[in-house]
Amino acid sequence: MMDFEEFKNEIKDRIKEFLSDKFEDAAVSLSDVIKNNGMKLTGIVIKEPESNVAPTIYIDSFFKEYENGRGLDDILQNIADIRTQNELDRPFDANAITDLKKVQDRVTLKLVNKDANKDLLSKRPHTDIGDLSYVYQIDLKEMMGKGATTPVTNALMERYGIDIHTLHQLAEKNTPRIDPPEMFRMEEKFGMPYDPDEKPMMMVITNHSNVNGASAITFPGVREQVAEQLDTDNFYILPSSVHETIAVPNTGDKAELENLKDMVKAVNASEVDQDERLPDNVYLLKGNMLVRADQEEMKENDLLKDSDRSAEKAAEYRTDRKPADKDLKTKPVEKESLKAKLKEKKAEIGKKAPEKAVKDMVHKAETAL
Numbered sequence: 001m002m003d004f005e006e007f008k009n010e011i012k013d014r015i016k017e018f019l020s021d022k023f024e025d026a027a028v029s030l031s032d033v034i035k036n037n038g039m040k041l042t043g044i045v046i047k048e049p050e051s052n053v054a055p056t057i058y059i060d061s062f063f064k065e066y067e068n069g070r071g072l073d074d075i076l077q078n079i080a081d082i083r084t085q086n087e088l089d090r091p092f093d094a095n096a097i098t099d100l101k102k103v104q105d106r107v108t109l110k111l112v113n114k115d116a117n118k119d120l121l122s123k124r125p126h127t128d129i130g131d132l133s134y135v136y137q138i139d140l141k142e143m144m145g146k147g148a149t150t151p152v153t154n155a156l157m158e159r160y161g162i163d164i165h166t167l168h169q170l171a172e173k174n175t176p177r178i179d180p181p182e183m184f185r186m187e188e189k190f191g192m193p194y195d196p197d198e199k200p201m202m203m204v205i206t207n208h209s210n211v212n213g214a215s216a217i218t219f220p221g222v223r224e225q226v227a228e229q230l231d232t233d234n235f236y237i238l239p240s241s242v243h244e245t246i247a248v249p250n251t252g253d254k255a256e257l258e259n260l261k262d263m264v265k266a267v268n269a270s271e272v273d274q275d276e277r278l279p280d281n282v283y284l285l286k287g288n289m290l291v292r293a294d295q296e297e298m299k300e301n302d303l304l305k306d307s308d309r310s311a312e313k314a315a316e317y318r319t320d321r322k323p324a325d326k327d328l329k330t331k332p333v334e335k336e337s338l339k340a341k342l343k344e345k346k347a348e349i350g351k352k353a354p355e356k357a358v359k360d361m362v363h364k365a366e367t368a369l
Contacts, residue, residue: 001067002066004042004063007059007063007066008030008042008044008059008063009030010072011044011059011062011075011076011079012028012029012030012044014076015028015044015046015076015079015080015083016028017076018073018076018077018079018080019046019080019083019084020084022048023046023048023083025048025049026046026047026048026049027045027046027047027049028044028045028046028047029044029045029047030042030043030044030045031043031045031056033056033058034119034120035275036112036113036116036117036120036242036275036276037112037113037116037117037274037275037276037277038116038117038119038120039273039274039275041058041060041275042058042059042060043056043057043058043059044056044057044059044079045057046083051088051092052092052094053088053092053144055082055083055086055144055148057079057082057083059079062075062078062079085145086144086145088143088144092143092144093143096138096140096143097138097150097156098156098159100159100160100161100162103138103160104170105174106138106139106140106174106178107136107137107138107139107152107167107170107171107174108136108137108138108139108149108171108174108175108178108179109134109135109136109137109168109171109172109175109215110134110135110137110212110214110215110242111132111133111134111212111214111215111242111278111290112132112133112134112135112242112278113131113132113133113277113278113279114128114130114131114132114133114279115131115279116277116279117133117135120135121133121135123153123154124136124151124152124153124154125152125153125154125157125164125167126164127164127168129289129290129291130290130291130292130295131279131281131292132278132279132290134168134171134215135151135152136151136152136167136168136171137149137150137151137152138150138151138152139174139178146209147209147211152167175215175219176216176219176220179207179208179209179211179212179213180207180208181205181206181207181208181213181216181217181219181222182205182206182207182208182210182213182216183203183204183205183206183222183225183226183229184203184204185200185202185203185204185229186200186201186202186203186204186246187200188204189204199229199230199231200229200230201248201249202246202247202248203226203229203230203246203247204240204244204245204246205217205222205226205244205245205246205247206243206244206245210243210244211243212242212243213243213244214239214240214241214242214243214244214245214278216244216245217237217245217247217285217290218285218288218289218290219288220288223285223288226247230247230249232249232250234249234250235247235248235249235250236248236249236250236257236260236282236283236284236293237282237283237284237285237290238260238263238264238282238283239264239278239279239281239283240267240272241272241276241277241278242276242277242278243276248260257282257293257294260282261280261281261282261294264280264281264282265280268280281293281294282294284296
């Protein structure tokens with residue numbers, strides 16, 4: 001059994017045996033790539049002499065299959081097939097990346113974990129939203145095939161001559177058009193039977209490709225569609241992965257939020273690949289922005305406490321108060337408090353909550369630019 005160093009060198013040395021004669025003079029190289037959340041992957045690049053670009057095929061998952069008993073020749077043939085299927089039929093036009101006029105309709109965005117990507121974010125323009133960040137990429141599928149993208153770097157944005165605000169506006173407009181949002185019941189995702197007349201307990205929100213679809217929950221009109229399906233506009237957003245989110249009705253139970261946070265943390269640790277994780281938090285939608293639910297509840301509680309203290313203080317120091325009443329506890333003037341309104345609103349929401357975590361099945365691309 002080879003270790004990873006021996007495995008990757010064997011792949012590099014033997015891959016041409018499984019490719020056609022077209023690749024006889026191709027240059028084969030290995031490279032380490034830092035992906036989302038600081039995850040390092042090793043890729044193989046097989047570049048023909050006349051070509052100016054080639055896909056990177058990551059071999060880390062193949063090594064795991066090798067350790068689990070898959071034959072090396074079978075793996076080599078799989079990698080060769082991936083390379084052949086991702087061959088360009090014409091030279092790549094570098095202006096497709098560097099010319100703003102050719103890029104402006106193909107810039108898209110995706111959500112990443114801000115704290116886990118400090119090094120990556122230092123090299124790329126980004127928009128921070130709490131513990132999340134939007135990063136930007138150029139969609140290249142028309143030129144290089146399904147799933148092909150390249151990141152927008154600080155150098156590229158400078159070359160475009162635009163600022164981050166303009167870049168974000170372009171990406172916000174393009175992303176729903178290039179990869180439209182989709183949503184479905186959790187039961188549909190796992191092929192489970194359900195009663196269509198009953199309101200769903202969970203809704204999965206992603207995009208058509210099911211790749212980097214977590215941002216789809218912020219697209220125009222999606223919030224309203226989710227609210228219609230769940231029969232409430234008060235719901236939590238669980239970050240299932242960078243590919244999708246899950247909407248769950250907010251029942252108003254404070255313990256529920258902690259349970260959901262524990263669930264997200266447990267699923268991230270045991271079921272979601274490192275490079276596909278978002279933070280271990282639960283979110284709310286404020287307009288089209290995701291905000292942490294626990295922080296919003298803290299703000300809400302502070303407002304309620306301030307409101308209650310103000311009411312008590314106003315009652316204590318009423319201008320018609322008599323000195324003889326000094327040691328008496330004054331009852332505030334009866335008025336419907338903000339807290340009461342919130343309780344009434346929460347009482348209208350359904351009381352069912354998810355009973356268990358559900359494993360996230362995500363699409364894993366084998367190639368990337």
